[in-house]
Each structure stands twice: as structure tokens, then as C-alpha cells.
Amino acid sequence: MKSPPTIAGLRTVHAAAITPRGKSGDLNFGALFELIDYLSAARMGGIALFTRWGEYPALSVEERARVTYLAVKRSRVPVLAGVGSATFDHSLELAREARSAGVSAILLPPPHFYLCDEDDVCEFFTQFAVQLGSAPPIVITGSLTPETACRLLESGRFGGIVEDGGDSAVDHLRAAAIDSAVLAGDDRALVPARRAGLGVLSAAACAAPELTMALDAAIATGNGEAIARLEGQRQELLHWLDRFPSPVGVKTAVAARGIQTGPLPVPLSAAKQQCLSQFREWFQAWLPASRKLASHA
Numbered sequence: 001m002k003s004p005p006t007i008a009g010l011r012t013v014h015a016a017a018i019t020p021r022g023k024s025g026d027l028n029f030g031a032l033f034e035l036i037d038y039l040s041a042a043r044m045g046g047i048a049l050f051t052r053w054g055e056y057p058a059l060s061v062e063e064r065a066r067v068t069y070l071a072v073k074r075s076r077v078p079v080l081a082g083v084g085s086a087t088f089d090h091s092l093e094l095a096r097e098a099r100s101a102g103v104s105a106i107l108l109p110p111p112h113f114y115l116c117d118e119d120d121v122c123e124f125f126t127q128f129a130v131q132l133g134s135a136p137p138i139v140i141t142g143s144l145t146p147e148t149a150c151r152l153l154e155s156g157r158f159g160g161i162v163e164d165g166g167d168s169a170v171d172h173l174r175a176a177a178i179d180s181a182v183l184a185g186d187d188r189a190l191v192p193a194r195r196a197g198l199g200v201l202s203a204a205a206c207a208a209p210e211l212t213m214a215l216d217a218a219i220a221t222g223n224g225e226a227i228a229r230l231e232g233q234r235q236e237l238l239h240w241l242d243r244f245p246s247p248v249g250v251k252t253a254v255a256a257r258g259i260q261t262g263p264l265p266v267p268l269s270a271a272k273q274q275c276l277s278q279f280r281e282w283f284q285a286w287l288p289a290s291r292k293l294a295s296h297a
Helices: 029-041 061-074 088-101 118-132 146-154 167-177 187-195 209-221 224-241 248-256 270-295
Strands: 013-016 046-049 079-082 105-108 138-140 160-163 181-184 199-202
Touching (some): 029 061, 079 088, 118 138, 187 199, 187 224, 224 248, 224 270, 248 270
Parallel strands (some): 013 046, 013 199, 046 079, 138 160, 160 181, 181 199
16 A cells, blocks of 8 residues: 655655667556566665656656556655656646556656746746646756745645755755755765655666665665675775766666666767666676675675
8 A cells, every 4th residue: 555645755766767668669557567577576765757767758748647647656655746848737747647647746847948037937936836736746857047946845835855066055955944855966965865755866876776775775774884895885886877978778677677678768889888888797796696685685
């Protein structure tokens, strides 16, 4: 039974999921169900759809609404849905569809492509919150100045914010968040963020959910020795993932686990293709050891 949407439920580790696609770019629903099942089995705190690792600009509003509905129905953990698009009306339509599907939160970036000043961005978020209403919680994403982010959080209309700007930015937002949740969007900030009781949006967790949740459990119990071992293992994965544009590394890792992910979203140079082949080989050798370490943590 999934928990009802709450702001407290955002303060956990959410796997930023890829979107499995077929050879011609069509949605692969069978692979989507496999992905949801294995992330649920790892007891992720949540699954985040249509973040920047989910290739959502390639999908229509109707496709994204269907994926959201099916994912919520299939998942045994809370589902968050990104509603980013090029226009206000499409984002609002996606959010309403996600609400009807029963998501735990909406992930809302500013509109794409348009160069807006801070007042316009603030108005976009404010009008969106007014028209959608208070449920489910709206989580702000995207690059905002600290002043604009704090202004929006202090309005009381938003459930949280994803922050990629490092420890100082996170600390600044925590002071303004009041009853909102601050989620770290940088995988490298997972340990300090979880120690501080913050949520995390993690792409690496989509590739290695067992390791991620074993690390989260060690942080919760203060097991320093286990934290060091598990985080050392996870940093090896992050080192590889940083070499590729998102979501190339994560898709390759998920495919190596036996889930069909579809073609890469962008072509790679010959050198990068060779590096990707090396990563695939490395990951297949790394995964069993990572699982074993997680199971004994």
C-alpha cells in the first residue's frame, strides 16, 4: 500500500528513472514494468519519472500521461512525475494527469527554451501553483537564484525544491524552506544530504538501487564503517557516469542488468563509444560485488 502524498515523504532517496524505449523510439512498456519492479524491490524511497534522465522532451503529453498512470499503478513505492515542457499549458495538463494518476509529488522546472527574467520565472511557478492547487506537493526544479527560490518557498505554495548548487546553497534554502523539503539533486551530495535529513534525487540509484539503499540504511544507523565501504563503491560508479552525457551511462548500466532501454538519445564520438564499451564491461564485473557488499552491510 503506497503512502499518501506528504511533504515528509519527499525527505528520502528517489531514483531518477530512465524511460525505456524501443528500437524506433516508441515506449517499451514491458521494460518499464521491469524497471519499476526492480526499483520497488530495492525499496527505494521513491521513483522520479521524467527528470532530465528520462528523455521526456522526446515524448508527447499523452505518452507521458500513460507512463505515469501505469507506473503509479505498478509501483510499490511512491512515484514523482516531472512535468517539464516548453509551455505553461502543457506542463499544467501533465500535472493534472499526474494528479489523477495518484503521484506523490510534481517535479516542475521553468518552461524550456524561453529566456525569462526572474520575475517572469517566479510568476510562472506562482500561477502554476494557483491553477493546480495544493495537492499533490509541487517540487521546484531548475536553475534559480537563491533569492527567487527562497521567495517561492516562503509563499507556502510549494512542497519542496531540488537544489544542485552544493552545500552552501542547500543550507541557504533549508533556512527559508520552513515546512518545505529540500532535495539534493547532485549524486555526490547524497551522504551529507541524508545525514542532514534531506531528500535526494539520484540517477545512480536507477543503476544501483540496492547499493544506494544499503548506504541510506547505514547513514540512518550511523554505521561509519559501512558508510565508508558502500560510498567508496558508489563513487566508482559515479566516476564512470560522469564521463557521459545524461542519461547515457545510466541507460547503459540498466541495460547491462538485463532491462531493455532502447537507443541512446544522442550519438557518441568513436572515442566515447569505446569508453562506453569499457564502462559496460566494468559495470558487469562491478555489479555482483556491489550487490554482495549491499547485502552484507
